[in-house]
Amino acid sequence: MENSRGSFTKGIAAGVVLAALLALLLMLFVAYTGSYNIAASQDHSPFVRWLFSTTMSHSVAARADELEPPEAFSEAQVEAGAEHYKAMCEHCHAGPGVKRAEWAQGMLPQPPHLIDEAAHWQPNEVFWLVKHGVRMSGMPAFGETHEDAELWDIAAFVERLPGMTSSEYAALGQQTGTHKH
Ligand code: HEC
Structure with missing residues (x-):
């Protein structure tokens, strides 16, 4: 019981770390590739x-x-x-x-x-x-x-x-x- 609860918690923690890493990668991608249009001539989504x-x-x-x-x-x-x-x-x-x-x-x-x-x-x-x-x-x-x-x-x-x-x-x-x- 203890063991399966422990590995469930570990799985959640790993998922949170992975999601945070993906969010960071997405931010770096947007910042470095110029893919986001910052023009004042076009409105935000x-x-x-x-x-x-x-x-x-x-x-x-x-x-x-x-x-x-x-x-x-x-x-x-x-x-x-x-x-x-x-x-x-x-x-x-x-x-x-x-x-x-x-x-x-x-x-x-x-x-x-x-x-x-x-x-x-x-x-x-x-x-x-x-x-x-x-x-x-x-x-x-x-x-x-x-x-x-x-x-x-x-x-x-x-x-x-x-x-x-x-x-x-x-x-x-x-x-x-x-x-x-
Ligand atoms: C260079 C242009 C500029 C000047 C000068 C300026 N504002 Fe603004 N003001 C803005 C912009 C742009 C916004 C919208 C900000 C936003 O939506 O995030 C804003 C927002 C506001 C808002 C909120 C309104 C709303 O519904 O979003 C108030 C109140 C306001 N300004 C008052 C003033 C007053 C009073 C002065 C003079 C003392 C002033 N502003 C000078 C550009 C200016």
Whole structure:
């Protein structure tokens, strides 16, 4: 009894080692043969796209969970956030009545139109995304160059984006002169 259970366990262990070796060989094959197309002109397969976007959204949610957003955002924060958005985000993410820059249309993944997508993210998640960026996607990290208070201003503005009209958008972010770059 003991012996047959022992050889069964050994068989499983050998199977796991073999599977790990095959996975490693497959990775090396892909890395060295050039068989995987990394072109930004062609989308990932549906499975790889699903894997990346699901990993990305759960990674952001898990890390942003620890952040406490301010109880309410003031109009002054939305105004200051709009100025940052127009200077640093609009060319990739577009805005009400404003298209993304021509070069940003060649990016993959495509920077989403935040007017449509912002409602899927909590302000603490937007804060985290803007502070840390998303590796290997083109979404930059702004945490090195901006104070947390400025990043909350941006989150305050992004929360307002869904449903914003183009004239409201045009009027915002003109008054403060706080964006120094
Ligand atoms: C150079 C282009 C670029 C700039 C500039 C940029 N982003 Fe992004 N952003 C991206 C890309 C690409 C993604 C998609 C990442 C992904 O799907 O993995 C993204 C994703 C996001 C997301 C998540 C949206 C979603 O549904 O996937 C938010 C929120 C966001 N960016 C906010 C901002 C804000 C706010 C700024 C300005 C402070 C900004 N981004 C600047 C390229 C950019």
